[in-house]
Amino acid sequence: xxxxxxxxxxxxxxxxxxxxxxxxxxxxxxxxxxxxxxxxxxxxxxxxxxxxxxxxxxxxxxxxxxxxxxxxxxxxxxxxxxxxxxxxxxxxxxxxxxxxxxxxxxxxxxxxxxxxxxxxxxxxxxxxxxxxxxxxxxxxxxxxxxxxxxxxxxxxxxxxxxxxxxxxxxxxxxxxxxxxxxxxxxxxxxxxxxxxxxxxxxxxxxxxxxxxxxxxxxxxxxxxxxxxxx
Numbered sequence: 301x302x303x304x305x306x307x308x309x310x311x312x313x314x315x316x317x318x319x320x321x322x323x324x325x326x327x328x329x330x331x332x333x334x335x336x337x338x339x340x341x342x343x344x345x346x347x348x349x350x351x352x353x354x355x356x357x358x359x360x361x362x363x364x365x366x367x368x369x370x371x372x373x374x375x376x377x378x379x380x381x382x383x384x385x386x387x388x389x390x391x392x393x394x395x396x397x398x399x400x401x402x403x404x405x406x407x408x409x410x411x412x413x414x415x416x417x418x419x420x421x422x423x424x425x426x427x428x429x430x431x432x433x434x435x436x437x438x439x440x441x442x443x444x445x446x447x448x449x450x451x452x453x454x455x456x457x458x459x460x461x462x463x464x465x466x467x468x469x470x471x472x473x474x475x476x477x478x479x480x481x482x483x484x485x486x487x488x489x490x491x492x493x494x495x496x497x498x499x500x501x502x503x504x505x506x507x508x509x510x511x512x513x514x515x516x517x518x519x520x521x522x523x524x525x526x527x528x529x530x
Contacts, residue, residue, distance in 0.1 A: 301505055303520045304394050304513045305329040306494050307348065311515040314355070316346040317375050321385055327518030331392035331428070331511070333493075334382055338407045341366040344379035344414060348398070363402045379414060387421050392428040394450065394491060394511065399435035408441050415447075430511075432468055432491065450491050453484070466491055466510070471500045474507055481507040498523040 308320025309327050321332055335348040339362060352358040356374035370376045379395075386393050397407045408431075415422065415429060422429060431442045432450035439449035443465060452468040466489035469481055474492070481490045489510040495501050496516050501523050504512045514520040 301509050301524065302330040302392070302511045303328075303517050303524065304331040304333045304392070304511055305517040306333045306513040306515050307335070307346075308332065309515070309517055311496070314375070315348065316377055318377055318381070318385070321377075321382060324517050325385075325389050325391065328521045329391065329517035331394060332382065332386055333394045333396070333513045334379070335396045335398055336379055336407060336411060337362045337398050337401065338403050338410060339367050339370065340364055341368075342406075342410060343367045344407070344410050345370070346377045346379060346382055350398075350401070379411070383414070383418060386427060387418070387425045390425055390427055392430075394430045394432055394513065396432040396452070397435070397438050399433060399438060405438065405441060408438055412442075412445055412447075430466065430491065448489070450489075452493075456480075465489070468493060471495050471504065474503050475500070478503045478507045481509070495520060498526070502527055 305324030307315035309323035310320050313320035313323050316334060324332060334346045336344050337347050339345055347362055350362055352360045352373055358373045360370060360373060401407060430448045430450050432452050433439055434452045439451050442449040448465045450466040450468045454470050467485050468491040471492055474480055490508055491511045492504045492509045493513040495504050495512040495514045501520055505527055
């Protein structure tokens with residue numbers, strides 16, 4: 301079971317900042333998780349929300365603002381910059397394309413274009429690239445290009461849409477039924493979010509998770525060693 305840094309080591313640094321991902325490297329994370337959005341000038345950025353309100357107390361909306369406008373308010377890490385960090389440090393990536401967005405499938409098109417442009421470096425580095433979304437249509441597009449698509453699950457009714465290459469249930473769905481991922485996965489890989497406590501990590505381990513995503517990758521790496529030693 302691998303531990304990916306959820307938005308970087310976001311319990312200790314501003315989420316999806318350069319410092320958060322560099323901190324995740326120091327904490328021994330096996331990979332990075334990142335949310336992706338497209339700016340008005342078609343730049344892929346690492347950003348969860350549709351605006352800057354929560355993180356920077358600004359009403360600017362990502363899809364209606366250029367990268368320069370966003371960076372005039374707060375630090376913004378582009379996907380190109382994150383990819384370079386991942387390649388240099390051999391950290392696998394779990395990339396969530398956010399939906400719904402005004403540009404619809406354009407975020408996947410830009411992501412696939414970027415990955416294609418760096419395909420040789422990705423292959424030489426040996427890192428894994430997984431692409432996640434709550435949108436089933438986004439997962440279908442990703443799968444048609446040969447990438448592992450992870451269908452994210454926040455509700456039990458989503459079990460009807462589990463024909464993806466992998467599933468990504470929230471840990472809160474597993475606390476009452478740790479067998480749920482196995483019931484849904486049919487042998488596919490399981491990515492579980494967001495695991496920040498040892499008790500939840502044990503649930504994820506029993507559920508057969510391939511990857512867990514954590515705001516505290518360093519703590520979870522230590523906890524996993526303890527679980528494996530039991």
